[in-house]
Amino acid sequence: MGKLDGKIALITGAASGIGRASALAFAQEGASLAVADWDEAGAQQVAREIGARAFAIKVDVSKAADVERMVAATVGHFGRLDILFNNAGVCVPNAVHTMSEEEWDRTININLKGVFLGCRYGLPELMKQGGVILNTASVAGLEGHCGLPDYCASKHGVIGLTKSIALDYAQYNIRANCLCPGSVATNIMAPALARLSPQERERRLAAVVPPVVPINRAADPLEMARPAVFLCSDDASFVTGHAFCADGGWMGGHIYKVM
Ligand SMILES: NC(=O)c1ccc[n+]([C@@H]2O[C@H](COP(=O)([O-])OP(=O)(O)OC[C@H]3O[C@@H](n4cnc5c(N)ncnc54)[C@H](O)[C@@H]3O)[C@@H](O)[C@H]2O)c1
Structure with missing residues (x-):
């Protein structure tokens, strides 16, 4: 038995990376999938990999208007929506x-307003x-984070928005x-890397795993998909309003040696 048997899930950014790995993992756990991305060919490829229980949406x-259409297409195709993963x-x-x-x-429009719009049209379903x-x-x-002011602002906003939604909609289960x-x-x-010189690209790539990460490597997208399955399954039935770190210990504290 899968952890998401019979569930209808909609995942955005599902053509690549964390979204793609999550779509495949959700399907493996028994969910049916709306695979949404502005990379239409990529979304179609992921839907094909999953098979009959998935279809692709360009958004x-x-x-x-796109997001409203995306939610309507999901409900039109599967009859309802159980899991909305704004990714x-x-x-x-x-x-x-x-x-x-x-x-x-x-x-801000993609990372924060995009999450608001997903919730705006997904919540009524x-x-x-x-x-x-x-x-x-x-x-x-x-x-x-150094060099990411707009990104940091957008992601702080996503956490605040999500916590507020957890409070307002717990009464709707x-x-x-x-x-x-x-x-x-x-x-x-x-x-962003494509715009840099080869030397600068090498320097930035070397900094992708900052010295603050105790598990000293970048994660595989599957290592995000597994916690995503957990958070969307009944295993997390008492977990809401939470910002769940899958970060190799990054937020655990500062690494410094005293001895
Ligand atoms: N990779 C990391 O290290 C990392 C770390 C923290 C958070 N994240 C977050 O994880 C999420 C997924 O990113 P990823 O790392 O898998 O990157 P990715 O580039 O592999 O995947 C992102 C997907 O989102 C799609 N997308 C971007 N803008 C879109 C739009 N306006 N409408 C529809 N689709 C759009 C892209 O086409 C792509 O398929 C993002 O929200 C990102 O901020 C990633």
């Missing part, structure tokens, strides 16, 4: 004094029978949590 999570996100290093208004808006929301935040939602990954080996930095 830009920062656009209200799509972008990350482009920058600094406040050089960032354009458009760059700020893009990060979840309220019909109860369900689960999982929003991908980050350790950058819990502390500041809806749980809402955040997954806070640390460093995960995905393509999220690829567009």
Whole structure:
């Protein structure tokens, strides 16, 4: 028996990385999947890998009309929605004094407004029978990070939004949590890295696992998918309003040697 048998799940950013690994893991645990991403070909590929219990949706999570259509398509296809996993996100290093208004808006609109829109249109469906929301935040939602001011702001916002939803919708039998990954080996930095010189790219890649991570490596996306399954399953039936770190110990404290 799977942990998500018979559940209808919608995952955004599911063409790649954490979302893709989660879609495959959710399916393996018995869920049916709406695989949503603005990379339509990538979403279709993941849906094909899952088989008959999945279909792909093209969506830009920062656009209200797209997100409304995404939720309607899921309910139209499967009849209801049980699990909403708002996971799509972008990350482009920058600094406040050089960032354009458009760059700020893009990060906030995808990472934070996208989560709001998913909840805005997903909640009325979840309220019909109860369900689960999982929003991908980050350790950058819990502390500041050098060179990621807009990203940090967006992820702090996701955690605050999720905690508020947990309070407001517990009465509808809806749980809402955040997954806070640390460093995960995905393509999220690829567009930003592509703009750099080869030497600078090497330097940045070497810094992807900061010296503050006790488990001294980046995670495989599957190591995010497994906690995502847990948080969306009845195993987590008493867990809500929580920012769950899957970060190799990053948020455990500072590593410094006293002896
Ligand atoms: N990789 C990490 O180290 C890390 C760490 C902490 C948090 N996260 C978060 O995990 C989530 C998933 O990222 P990932 O690492 O798997 O990266 P990824 O780039 O592999 O996957 C992100 C997916 O989101 C999609 N996407 C981006 N903007 C979109 C939009 N506007 N509409 C629809 N789809 C969109 C992309 O096409 C891509 O398929 C993000 O929210 C990210 O901020 C990642």
